[in-house]
Amino acid sequence: MxxxxxxxxxxxxxxxxxxxxxxxxxxxxxxxxxxxxxxxxxxxxxxxxxxxxxxxxxxxxxxxxxxxxxxxxxxxxxxxxxxxxxxxxxxxxxxxxxxxxxxxxxxxxxxxxxxxxxxxxxxxxxxxxxxxxxxxxxxxxxxxxxxxxxxxxxxxxxxxxxxxxxxxxxxxxxxxxxxxxxxxxxAGGIDGQQPKTAVLPHRIRSHEPYRIPLKSVRDPRKMGPVTWARTSVLNPPEDPVQRSLLAKMRVRQEEMTAAELIAAVLFSQKNMPWEFYRDLARHLWDEVRHALFGQAALESEGIDWMSRPQYTSDYDVNAPKIPGAQYAWLAIGIEEGAMKRPGKAGEFEFCRDEAKHPLMTQFQDYDWADEVVHANLGRKWSPDLIGEDISFVREIAKNELDHFWTEVRRAQAQWNEGAS
Structure with missing residues (x-):
């Protein structure tokens, strides 16, 4: 026609x-x-x-x-x-x-x-x-x-x-x-145009509000135990470049915990402009994609990552905090901080120039681009979440980072002691 x-x-x-x-x-x-x-x-x-x-x-x-x-x-x-x-x-x-x-x-x-x-x-x-x-x-x-x-x-x-x-x-x-x-x-179906009765149904489970968990979950039947320590791969190679490359793959795969933290912010924070929720949905999906970068890279090398202990610190350590502190920790403390060299640029250059691994080079190239976006989102929304200017938010993010690294170092020391 x-x-x-x-x-x-x-x-x-x-x-x-x-x-x-x-x-x-x-x-x-x-x-x-x-x-x-x-x-x-x-x-x-x-x-x-x-x-x-x-x-x-x-x-x-x-x-x-x-x-x-x-x-x-x-x-x-x-x-x-x-x-x-x-x-x-x-x-x-x-x-x-x-x-x-x-x-x-x-x-x-x-x-x-x-x-x-x-x-x-x-x-x-x-x-x-x-x-x-x-x-x-x-x-x-x-x-x-x-x-x-x-x-x-x-x-x-x-x-x-x-x-x-x-x-x-x-x-x-x-x-x-x-x-x-x-x-x-x-409800009359999706469009509300189907026949309705004047009798509204009663609540079944929703008498109390849903509560997001304070600890993130992994399937114990398929995956290793959750941990706050970085555990890399089983039997890492002696070659320092290859060892560092595989560790970077694991760090990417572990970014699901960052996605879970953004999920907590998105779920818990009320009364923000719609654009906030739209932006955080994109930020969250980017972090899930980064976890898939690591998954794909590890699997391309024939490495069983799923049975290894699963790092959940980003979510678990920060879960008790208010949404503003959670988001400032991630988007300002971690992601804005990663804009300083060596940071994300250094990770990309390592995969390209030292490890010479084409797939991880491409993954890190896009990971770096995404993190630039995320740092901008942090500067855009963290001041509104906390009610202070960006300089004050950076101080909060620094304090939250100090608390985080104290907890993670403690967990890492315990893991190293148990593994020795």
């Missing part, structure tokens, strides 16, 4: 007026933002490494989706004042219950067995039934979200099967899945 730039069905009347479209997209926005917060709250608590990785990726995609929805809603004669409102009491209860998933499988069936399949169906229906000319901006936006959801669900369905086949979980998550599905139905 050459006319209408290839747009199909240009004469058909669409399902959505401007007002109705904005109202439905308010629900979409709320769901993505809620899933972002739920994934952040669960990332330190979930055992399976691959689940942690996927939560980091998917919460970033949820943040991007919410950001686009926020922009589109305000284009539809809708005040930005509504963007922080909860559009439906039943939908809010659904999210309150979902965050109280008690294990890996429950969280997976709630997100990837109920909510995201329903989102995908809703977006496909929305793009097909809205007026194809007047609502092209929405159609284009939802198409990109559909692609993300298809990828997420392909992964999620496989993960659910793997967890169910493990035999660890008694009821295969069926009871929790049914409860989440019933709450979604009570």
């Amino acid at each position: 050459l006319s209408y730039a290839g747009i199909q069905n240009p004469y058909a009347l669409g399902k959505y007026s401007v007002e109705k479209n904005a109202k439905v997209m308010q629900r979409y926005r709320f769901i993505h933002e809620s899933l972002l917060r739920i994934a952040a709250g669960h990332l330190p608590a979930r055992e399976d490494w691959d689940i942690k990785v996927a939560l980091g990726k998917h919460l970033y995609e949820d943040a991007e989706a919410a950001d686009r929805l926020r922009a589109r809603i305000t284009e539809l004669r809708t005040s930005s004042a509504v963007l922080n409102q909860e559009p439906d009491a039943a939908l809010s209860l659904l999210m309150d219950e979902l965050i109280h998933a008690r294990n890996d499988l429950e969280l997976m069936v709630g997100i990837y067995g109920v909510i995201k399949p329903a989102l995908l169906d809703a977006y496909r229906s929305h793009t097909a039934t809205t007026q194809q000319i007047v609502d092209q901006p929405t159609i284009r936006m939802l198409r990109s979200m559909i692609l993300d959801l298809e990828d997420q669900l392909s992964w999620g369905e496989q993960m659910i099967v793997s967890l169910q086949q493990s035999g660890i979980y008694g009821d295969n998550g069926d009871q929790f899945k049914a409860g989440i599905a019933s709450l979604l139905a009570a």
